[in-house]
Amino acid sequence: MAHAGTLEINNLSKQFRVKGQSLDVLDNISLSIKPGEFISIVGASGCGKSTLLRLVIGLENDYQGEILLDGKRVVGTSLERGIVFQEHRLFPWLTVAQNVSLGLLNADLPEREKDRSVQEHIELVGLKGFEGAYPYQLSGGMSQRVAIARALVNRPEVLLLDEPFGALDALTRNHLQQELQRIWEQEGITAILVTHDVDEAVYLGDRVVIMEPRPGRIKRTVDVPLPRPRDRGSYAFAAIKDDVLAEFADTPPVALVTPPQTVSDWQFAW
Amino acid sequence: MTASNNADLRRLLRGVTLPALLLAWWWAAFRFGWTEAVLVVPIEKVWDTAVRMSSTGVLWQSLGASLARDLAGFALGSLAGFALGIALGLSRLLENLVGPTLHTIKQISLFAWIPLISVWFGLGDTAKVIFLSLAAFFPVALNTFEGIRSVPRELIEVGRVFALSPGQMLRRVVLPAALPSIFNGVHLALIYAWLATLGAEYLLTSGIGIGNLLTDGREHLWMDQVLLGIVMVGLVGFGLNLAATRIETRLLRWRGNSTGQY
Numbered sequence: 001m002a003h004a005g006t007l008e009i010n011n012l013s014k015q016f017r018v019k020g021q022s023l024d025v026l027d028n029i030s031l032s033i034k035p036g037e038f039i040s041i042v043g044a045s046g047c048g049k050s051t052l053l054r055l056v057i058g059l060e061n062d063y064q065g066e067i068l069l070d071g072k073r074v075v076g077t078s079l080e081r082g083i084v085f086q087e088h089r090l091f092p093w094l095t096v097a098q099n100v101s102l103g104l105l106n107a108d109l110p111e112r113e114k115d116r117s118v119q120e121h122i123e124l125v126g127l128k129g130f131e132g133a134y135p136y137q138l139s140g141g142m143s144q145r146v147a148i149a150r151a152l153v154n155r156p157e158v159l160l161l162d163e164p165f166g167a168l169d170a171l172t173r174n175h176l177q178q179e180l181q182r183i184w185e186q187e188g189i190t191a192i193l194v195t196h197d198v199d200e201a202v203y204l205g206d207r208v209v210i211m212e213p214r215p216g217r218i219k220r221t222v223d224v225p226l227p228r229p230r231d232r233g234s235y236a237f238a239a240i241k242d243d244v245l246a247e248f249a250d251t252p253p254v255a256l257v258t259p260p261q262t263v264s265d266w267q268f269a270w
Numbered sequence: 271m272t273a274s275n276n277a278d279l280r281r282l283l284r285g286v287t288l289p290a291l292l293l294a295w296w297w298a299a300f301r302f303g304w305t306e307a308v309l310v311v312p313i314e315k316v317w318d319t320a321v322r323m324s325s326t327g328v329l330w331q332s333l334g335a336s337l338a339r340d341l342a343g344f345a346l347g348s349l350a351g352f353a354l355g356i357a358l359g360l361s362r363l364l365e366n367l368v369g370p371t372l373h374t375i376k377q378i379s380l381f382a383w384i385p386l387i388s389v390w391f392g393l394g395d396t397a398k399v400i401f402l403s404l405a406a407f408f409p410v411a412l413n414t415f416e417g418i419r420s421v422p423r424e425l426i427e428v429g430r431v432f433a434l435s436p437g438q439m440l441r442r443v444v445l446p447a448a449l450p451s452i453f454n455g456v457h458l459a460l461i462y463a464w465l466a467t468l469g470a471e472y473l474l475t476s477g478i479g480i481g482n483l484l485t486d487g488r489e490h491l492w493m494d495q496v497l498l499g500i501v502m503v504g505l506v507g508f509g510l511n512l513a514a515t516r517i518e519t520r521l522l523r524w525r526g527n528s529t530g531q532y
Binding site for chain 2: 057058077078082083085087089092093094102103105106134136137154
């Protein structure tokens, strides 16, 4: 089991310079994530949720506020934080096994350990038998699974997922959400998922963080105290999903039609 | 014989059909007296000349000399081009310093260098190899530079996420991603170098080679020798191209059937 990290984001703010002007992308984001927790972040396009992940993973470094992993300030990229992007970003010239072992390139382990870990993780994502395949031979869903294996192989403390299933068809997406749920439970790491799909967010998250755009702020956090694996058809699931969706609606929810009170109110058809 | 072997054989036969028809027509033209031209010779005469020159060793010496110069110039030019291409691709400063000059010089027609080269290096082997290196240098340098600059940023970010050192980044991400472009440049360099070999032998006339066979033949109106020379040039060009394509397919197997799908 990997060691699950504690992630603290305190008063995080970021601006981009666009055409000489400063654009607020994130405004005073504060989030406290317990070890082993699964956080879903939902928001419309442009609310800065991808930027938030890029700051946590260390690909962007110019910000105000602090990002702490296990109490230590996050500086640049590190093997302790892993990420799965929206595109699979596999190296086309490497096989599946070679792509996954890229995650262990700079890890301090003996060769045999590395090979075993690579094999384990390929089986974990359900791709046993495809170790020697090249990315051009894989489907979109399979490639994304390899990307997940690659991100997990060096046992990071935090796994970030930036709309990982956005580029896939609905059936594959559904299937991979279940797979991700199973993998997360098995590995026991902290996970942060960014998505625009509310169904996905509620299905996978312990908490759903709702972000609003321009500038990116946290609007609300909704708890999802449902047992796993979640039943998408259950009333409780639908209620929480509606609760989250209501934050994005422009019109108020439609009230139920009340039945007429007296006989004289009835209208006969003839 | 497997199905794919059958398909390959069929493709080979189709490719050979046109040359075979041309040769047959050439043979028939003399055999049936369709022409009595002096400026073309019967195909049998070309074959006899080939056999004669082969047995005296002249054919192989000329071929060997041309090929040796070709490969030497190709190797030298390619290595230099590769080194410069990488340097320019990795360093913006260097690109700003050297780039404009390079892009201007590449426009100068290769043959414009001949007077300068012949004055500085004479007409012998050294001058020819330098000329060939120039021919090979530019495609490799420019394509390598382009390849390194076009490495997708997404893959570089993956390298950063996995804490790759700059050396690892170059060896494991940048160079493999740039390889299709680099190989394109090398393939072009191979073609240009062989073309330039002939040109070099025409213009820098001292020494032996296929080009010299052609010019001698022209001077003495030995059309059989001229036509033989042309056939040799074509065969070598074909052989080099075939070798390059085979190697490229092998090395770039991972592209599958699509191109540029990152």
